[in-house]
Amino acid sequence: MNDTFDLRGGELHIEVHKFRAGAIVLATAFALVLQAFVPIYFAKAAILDLPLLITIYFGLSRRNPSTGLLLGMAIGILQDSLSGPTVPLGLYGIAKTVIGYLASSIGARLDTEHPLARFALTVAFFGVHQGVIALTRRLLLSQPEPWFTMHLLVAALINAVVAVFLFMLLDRLRKPS
Amino acid sequence: MVGLPSRHRSLFLLGGVVLLQVLLLAVQIKRDSQGRLIRVWTVGAVSPFERAGAHGISHIRDTWNHYFALQNTSRDNEELKRENGALKLQITQLQSKAAEADRLAAMLKFRQTNLDVPMVSARVIGGSADSASQTIYLDRGERDGIRRNMGVITPDGVVGKIIESYKDTAQVLLLTDKDSGVGAMLMDSRVQKPVGGTGEPFLVMKYISNEDDVNSGERVVTSGMDRIFPRDLPVGTIADIKPGSTFKQVRVRPAANLDRLEEVFVLLTLKPLEMKLDSSAPVAPAPAPGAPSAAITRPASPEKP
Numbered sequence: 001m002n003d004t005f006d007l008r009g010g011e012l013h014i015e016v017h018k019f020r021a022g023a024i025v026l027a028t029a030f031a032l033v034l035q036a037f038v039p040i041y042f043a044k045a046a047i048l049d050l051p052l053l054i055t056i057y058f059g060l061s062r063r064n065p066s067t068g069l070l071l072g073m074a075i076g077i078l079q080d081s082l083s084g085p086t087v088p089l090g091l092y093g094i095a096k097t098v099i100g101y102l103a104s105s106i107g108a109r110l111d112t113e114h115p116l117a118r119f120a121l122t123v124a125f126f127g128v129h130q131g132v133i134a135l136t137r138r139l140l141l142s143q144p145e146p147w148f149t150m151h152l153l154v155a156a157l158i159n160a161v162v163a164v165f166l167f168m169l170l171d172r173l174r175k176p177s
Numbered sequence: 178m179v180g181l182p183s184r185h186r187s188l189f190l191l192g193g194v195v196l197l198q199v200l201l202l203a204v205q206i207k208r209d210s211q212g213r214l215i216r217v218w219t220v221g222a223v224s225p226f227e228r229a230g231a232h233g234i235s236h237i238r239d240t241w242n243h244y245f246a247l248q249n250t251s252r253d254n255e256e257l258k259r260e261n262g263a264l265k266l267q268i269t270q271l272q273s274k275a276a277e278a279d280r281l282a283a284m285l286k287f288r289q290t291n292l293d294v295p296m297v298s299a300r301v302i303g304g305s306a307d308s309a310s311q312t313i314y315l316d317r318g319e320r321d322g323i324r325r326n327m328g329v330i331t332p333d334g335v336v337g338k339i340i341e342s343y344k345d346t347a348q349v350l351l352l353t354d355k356d357s358g359v360g361a362m363l364m365d366s367r368v369q370k371p372v373g374g375t376g377e378p379f380l381v382m383k384y385i386s387n388e389d390d391v392n393s394g395e396r397v398v399t400s401g402m403d404r405i406f407p408r409d410l411p412v413g414t415i416a417d418i419k420p421g422s423t424f425k426q427v428r429v430r431p432a433a434n435l436d437r438l439e440e441v442f443v444l445l446t447l448k449p450l451e452m453k454l455d456s457s458a459p460v461a462p463a464p465a466p467g468a469p470s471a472a473i474t475r476p477a478s479p480e481k482p
Contacts, residue, residue, distance in 0.1 A: 033226040041234055065187035073194050081219030088205045089215060090198035097198065101191045140202050 017061045023173040028054055028075055036082050047155045049126070051075045053163045055096045056125050057170050059103025060112040068107075072100020088141070095132040099125050115164045122160035126152075277439070284440055287332035294407070295445040296330075297321050301438045302346070311354035311374060312340070313438060315347045321443075323347045326405060328444040334411035334432025335359055335399060336441050347443070351435050352380055352412070360403035361412045364396035372397060372412055372429055378436070380413055380429040387425055391418055397429050406444070 031050035039046035055075050059068035076096030080089045103125060112118060130152055137145035146152070284298060299315035317323055319342050329336040329349045337357060341348040350357050351374070358373035361382065368389055372382045385391055395415045401408030411432035419426040 029223070029226070033223055033230060036223060037227045037230055040231075041238075066190050069187065069191050069194055073198070077198075077215070078219050081216045082223060088202050090202040090205070093198045093201075094195055097191065097194050101187065105187075136202070140199065141206070 016063045018175045019058075019061075019173050020175055024058055024071065027058075027170060027173065028071075028078075032075070032078055032082060035079070047158055048162060049129070049155075049159055050166075051079045051092070052096065052099065052126065052129055053122070053159060053166055054170075055100050056103045056122060056163065057167050059100045060107035060118075060121070061170075061174070063104055063108040065101050065104040065108070068104025069097050069101035072096035072098070072103075075100075091133060091136055091141075094136055095129045098132050099129050102128065115168075118167050119160045119164050122163040123156045126156035126159055130156075280440060283332045284442070288442070296442045297323070297445055298440060298442055299323075299347070300440055311337075311351040311357070311376065311435075313337075313349045313351060315349060315441065315443070316345070317443065318343045318345045318347045320345060322445050323443050327446075328406045329441050330406070330410060330444065331433045331438070331441050333434065334413065335406055336433050336435065336438065338405055339443065349441070352431055352433075353378060353435055359406060359412060360400040361397050362400040363391060363415075364398055365392070366390055366395075369400045369402065378431075379416060380431055382415070382427040382429050383424070385425045385427050386423070387420055389425070391415060391425060391427055393418055 028051070031054045035048070035050045055068075055072045058071055062068060062071075073093050073096065076091075076093035077089060079092040079096070080087050083092070103121075106112070106121065110117065112121060127148065130148060134145040134147050137143040288296070288298070297317060299317040299321075301313050302316045303314035305312040315323075315329075323339055323342045325339055325342055327339045329338060335352055337349045337351040337354070339347050340350040352359060352372070353374040353376065355374050355376040358371045360369070361372040362369040363382075366389065368385065368391070370382050370384050372380050375381055382391075382397060393415050397412040397414065399406040399408055399410040399412055413429040413431045416428045416430040418428075
């Protein structure tokens with residue numbers, strides 16, 4: 001495979017990025033580990049959803065819906081595994097599968113390198129992610145779950161701010177074009 | 178997927194993957210299973226990193242707290258020293274209050290067991306201005322019915338007697354004063370002899386002949402014959418006995434703590450009294466009629482009511 005190549009969809013010429021070997025696995029593992037134990041020391045860090053940000057980033061960068069949704073599924077299932085017994089396997093899996101697919105699909109059509117675009121997309125994906133979780137909980141698990149609250153809005157904004165800087169860091173894992 | 182347009186492949190894949198996970202959820206709900214195997218694998222894979230991370234954070238935090246975040250340590254230290262000093266003072270005050278409460282409780286108990294005995298409690302407000310005489314001042318005087326020659330006691334025993342009474346204060350001659358004395362008797366042998374002060378912490382029981390049987394540690398109580406103190410009030414215990422040419426030299430340790438008096442009772446009568454002692458104190462039988470009596474040596478003639 002080429003390090004980078006142009007994905008030609010109509011008039012668009014959007015670059016598909018490749019990453020250094022093991023970068024996706026390591027970044028995913030790192031995000032899951034941080035998500036699992038950082039809130040123990042900094043309780044307010046629980047507002048961050050690092051696995052979601054990783055899913056969004058690699059979805060937007062790889063721009064392949066199939067790999068994006070599979071990566072999202074893997075990250076979601078692993079996040080489910082590390083969550084408590086109230087989170088059945090598949091809850092975050094479904095949500096992140098959808099996010100992986102959407103991020104890859106949108107990434108294939110839009111230029112998502114600009115920080116403002118990343119900020120806006122993260123807020124939107126956070127909302128969709130929460131919507132899918134609420135839908136799953138309500139329909140499949142018969143559990144009450146709010147569609148959206150002020151707390152979730154704040155969480156979406158904070159995650160989006162963090163995403164801007166985190167994505168800049170993750171950009172360094174790309175192979176040079 | 179052959180034959181499907183490439184843009185629809187991922188959509189079908191999405192549907193399949195989501196459906197698969199919905200089935201996974203359904204299986205978990207149906208079988209009440211939590212996918213233990215997958216969780217065990219994931220936790221097993223992640224926990225070493227978590228452990229290492231926790232260890233690293235702990236190390237960094239310790240290093241930071243012990244070597245870098247010390248800008249407030251000096252101020253904290255000063256505050257802790259101040260707080261420590263205040264707490265020490267508070268402890269001392271509380272200990273003092275607890276001791277006072279104990280004393281007052283003992284006095285109240287003593288007072289309640291002798292409700293029929295007219296007496297008034299008084300607080301010690303001063304001592305003697307010279308070291309030669311053993312006197313104290315009380316915060317009550319003539320207004321409270323205190324007169325000369327009235328006895329002063331504590332629940333522990335005899336203290337002394339009033340030698341001067343003023344409007345609101347009274348002066349007490351302690352038993353340890355060399356001019357003081359009280360009619361006393363030995364608890365066991367019932368030998369009645371005066372006990373007097375020497376100006377020192379110990380008292381002296383006088384005129385005990387070498388033939389009299391006196392034992393160290395024996396209790397000495399009031400005989401009641403001095404018409405100041407009721408019979409059987411504790412005076413002290415025999416501390417040591419030395420043979421003399423005619424009389425034994427018998428030293429008595431006062432029952433009342435005369436060095437640390439803070440509250441006392443003044444017996445508001447000069448009539449002979451019968452007092453009930455605490456159940457822990459043995460009660461002596463009445464002295465035989467005609468037995469020799471001892472007298473308070475100063476003033477020479479007690480007032481008669």
